[in-house]
Amino acid sequence: MKAMLSTEVGGPETLVLTDMPTPEPGKKQLLIKVHAAGVNFPDTLIIRDMYQVKPPRPFAPGGEIAGVVEAVGDGVTGFAVGDRVLGMTGFGGFATHILADANSAIKIPDNMPFDEAACFVLTYGTSHHALKDRANIQAGETLLVLGAAGGVGAAAIELGKAAGARVIAAVSSEDKAQFCRDLGADETLIYSRDMSDRATQKDFSAQIKKLTGGDGVDVVYDAVGGDYAEPTVRALAWKGRYLVVGFPAGIPKLPLNLTLLKGCQVVGVFWGAHTVREPQSHAENMRDLFRLYSEGKIKPRISARYPLAQAGDALQLLQDRKVLGKVVVTTS
Numbered sequence: 001m002k003a004m005l006s007t008e009v010g011g012p013e014t015l016v017l018t019d020m021p022t023p024e025p026g027k028k029q030l031l032i033k034v035h036a037a038g039v040n041f042p043d044t045l046i047i048r049d050m051y052q053v054k055p056p057r058p059f060a061p062g063g064e065i066a067g068v069v070e071a072v073g074d075g076v077t078g079f080a081v082g083d084r085v086l087g088m089t090g091f092g093g094f095a096t097h098i099l100a101d102a103n104s105a106i107k108i109p110d111n112m113p114f115d116e117a118a119c120f121v122l123t124y125g126t127s128h129h130a131l132k133d134r135a136n137i138q139a140g141e142t143l144l145v146l147g148a149a150g151g152v153g154a155a156a157i158e159l160g161k162a163a164g165a166r167v168i169a170a171v172s173s174e175d176k177a178q179f180c181r182d183l184g185a186d187e188t189l190i191y192s193r194d195m196s197d198r199a200t201q202k203d204f205s206a207q208i209k210k211l212t213g214g215d216g217v218d219v220v221y222d223a224v225g226g227d228y229a230e231p232t233v234r235a236l237a238w239k240g241r242y243l244v245v246g247f248p249a250g251i252p253k254l255p256l257n258l259t260l261l262k263g264c265q266v267v268g269v270f271w272g273a274h275t276v277r278e279p280q281s282h283a284e285n286m287r288d289l290f291r292l293y294s295e296g297k298i299k300p301r302i303s304a305r306y307p308l309a310q311a312g313d314a315l316q317l318l319q320d321r322k323v324l325g326k327v328v329v330t331t332s
């Protein structure tokens with residue numbers, strides 16, 4: 001098998017394409033022939049030892065994959081050689097083969113292409129859990145999505161629309177805004193790529209409020225963080241919910257008096273922990289998502305594909321804030 005290995009702490013340029021023996025599946029494991037691996041922001045962090053999971057080196061990044069079961073370990077039930085599956089692997093996905101715990105794999109519908117399956121669960125799973133379980137979003141409410149053209153952001157637009165919300169997509173460029181309108185966003189807002197200045201933050205808040213007739217938004221889905229966070233909390237409606245999803249722009253701090261003034265909630269979203277701690281709710285959410293996919297209401301938008309040997313370029317694109325929707329690494 002081949003894998004793009006991280007052998008030292010560093011950026012995408014440190015990954016090395018390496019030949020290695022194909023492993024045998026252990027107890028309750030599947031050996032999966034990887035056809036596609038979804039690229040996610042945590043993949044850029046894990047190779048720098050900046051993610052909560054720090055695998056021993058060498059390891060391949062790649063937290064989610066889709067492919068075909070090639071061998072089945074002892075004690076596995078419900079899977080057979082030849083099954084088309086997706087897997088939440090955490091890492092190891094930028095490779096031709098991967099060992100996955102059988103309980104982290106899900107069979108995929110016959111009509112779902114491998115590349116779409118490889119970028120389905122993490123983005124839609126996170127955004128569905130965030131909007132449904134954490135924000136309890138209601139039809140007719142207003143949802144503001146930050147980083148709306150990115151992986152989880154684009155999923156939040158589609159799921160917000162499917163839930164009957166009015167969606168405002170906030171992004172850093174006009175091509176990203178157009179991408180969001182094509183996904184169904186009702187309104188778009190282009191923010192500065194540098195939000196460090198107080199006046200720029202005030203202007204951002206004012207623009208959000210203006211789009212809601214001065215009332216503010218009911219739910220903020222923040223997958224950006226940094227200096228973008230506080231202006232959106234200031235633009236919340238009474239009893240609004242601010243969802244803490246991700247921090248590509250840094251970990252923000254908030255003046256807590258804002259929560260008093262708005263009667264609002266600051267709500268953490270940790271999808272990975274939710275899948276482990278609340279498996280029944282996770283399974284129900286997965287059923288929702290496959291139904292929405294079969295109804296054509298959600299569909300991963302893949303804007304770039306890279307062969308395994310260029311997986312580092314895929315990560316670089318994400319880091320450079322250049323991705324529309326999803327990027328996929330393909331091995332076949």
Ligand SMILES: NC(=O)c1ccc[n+]([C@@H]2O[C@H](COP(=O)([O-])OP(=O)(O)OC[C@H]3O[C@@H](n4cnc5c(N)ncnc54)[C@H](OP(=O)(O)O)[C@@H]3O)[C@@H](O)[C@H]2O)c1
Pocket residue numbers: 039040041042122126147148149150151152153170171172173176223224244245246247248249269270271272318319320321323325
């Ligand atoms: N809470 C959870 O359970 C959970 C689950 C999955 C992912 N996440 C987190 O959610 C965040 C987004 O993940 P993703 O895979 O959707 O990433 P992505 O596709 O790269 O999207 C992130 C977006 O953030 C914006 N951004 C702002 N400042 C940035 C910077 N300095 N560098 C890169 N992007 C920047 C970019 O949009 P603009 O250029 O338009 O600003 C970009 O499109 C990550 O922090 C990830 O770790 C959290």
